[in-house]
Amino acid sequence: MPDDATLVERCLQGDTGAFDALVARYRDRVFSLAFRMLGEASAAEDAMQEAFLRAYTRLPLYDPAQPFATWLLCLTARVCLNARRDRATEQRYLEQAAKAAPPAPTLEERLYEREQRRTVQRLLMRLPEPQRAAMLLHYYEELSVAEVARALNAPEGTVKTWLYRGRETLRRWLEEELG
Amino acid sequence: MSNDCKRLEPALHDWLEGWLDAPARAAVEAHLRRCPACRAKLEAWQAVGRALRALPQLPAPAARLPEPAPEPRGALRLALALCLPTALLMVAFRAPIDAPSVDALKPSAVVQTLTRPFTAPAQTLWNRLQEVI
Numbered sequence: 511m512p513d514d515a516t517l518v519e520r521c522l523q524g525d526t527g528a529f530d531a532l533v534a535r536y537r538d539r540v541f542s543l544a545f546r547m548l549g550e551a552s553a554a555e556d557a558m559q560e561a562f563l564r565a566y567t568r569l570p571l572y573d574p575a576q577p578f579a580t581w582l583l584c585l586t587a588r589v590c591l592n593a594r595r596d597r598a599t600e601q602r603y604l605e606q607a608a609k610a611a612p613p614a615p616t617l618e619e620r621l622y623e624r625e626q627r628r629t630v631q632r633l634l635m636r637l638p639e640p641q642r643a644a645m646l647l648h649y650y651e652e653l654s655v656a657e658v659a660r661a662l663n664a665p666e667g668t669v670k671t672w673l674y675r676g677r678e679t680l681r682r683w684l685e686e687e688l689g
Numbered sequence: 690m691s692n693d694c695k696r697l698e699p700a701l702h703d704w705l706e707g708w709l710d711a712p713a714r715a716a717v718e719a720h721l722r723r724c725p726a727c728r729a730k731l732e733a734w735q736a737v738g739r740a741l742r743a744l745p746q747l748p749a750p751a752a753r754l755p756e757p758a759p760e761p762r763g764a765l766r767l768a769l770a771l772c773l774p775t776a777l778l779m780v781a782f783r784a785p786i787d788a789p790s791v792d793a794l795k796p797s798a799v800v801q802t803l804t805r806p807f808t809a810p811a812q813t814l815w816n817r818l819q820e821v822i
Contacts (some may be wrong), residue, residue: 538746539746542747546744555749670706678702679738684733
């Protein structure tokens, strides 16, 4: 399987099949990040499509010195931040989360884990937007502070503050919820 | 939690992330050795980081089927609106009518015809219309 750099090069030479291969390689990762940022599958799917469309049209601007995955995920984060401006998405998610029934008490351990993940996701959605984006890019996608700063168009010092505040706020909320 | 702890909290986070220089790192470590509350907070922050990293990657939904291109309803209506009166006029004045090909009935062909400069037969038709009027 060709590496990302080769596929990007082929794509720039007009081989659209190469871009399909990049999409196949990263679609789950892009969708997951979008879902974590937006909290809703349909909004995440829209964001994923928009992110790949932008990646395709902006591929000539891509700097091969940066890993393709980092570039694509930063681009996805920016698409999600724009999508978040539609506050209705957040409202819908919060309403759905509030209505969600607790899991049935079977397969307890797995359900417990799943419930924990749901709690983390739900609390993530309560964080202010830039903090959530920074947290996901840094901890979930393991991007460096410099990369997060570039993705969010913010100074590194600000990103560090978002990470500190985001982590402390999540800690406090989790301790309140889980006791 | 003491005032010292409150003041040191951002530095404690920077220490956890490995962002501190050597002197600041030493100061935080000295505080950590004597402060169980800050050690507990550190562990809780690490747990938050682990919880975020443990969020599973989700399978993206299957690609949506491309939506069929919408019918050019507006253009079709316009073409019919323009063709029908012309056809009726030609019948009324018994102009010879050649059966048009299917391609000639496409809205784009009709628009092309309408934007073409007047040709001789059309001019004749125009003259006959002027006579009638």
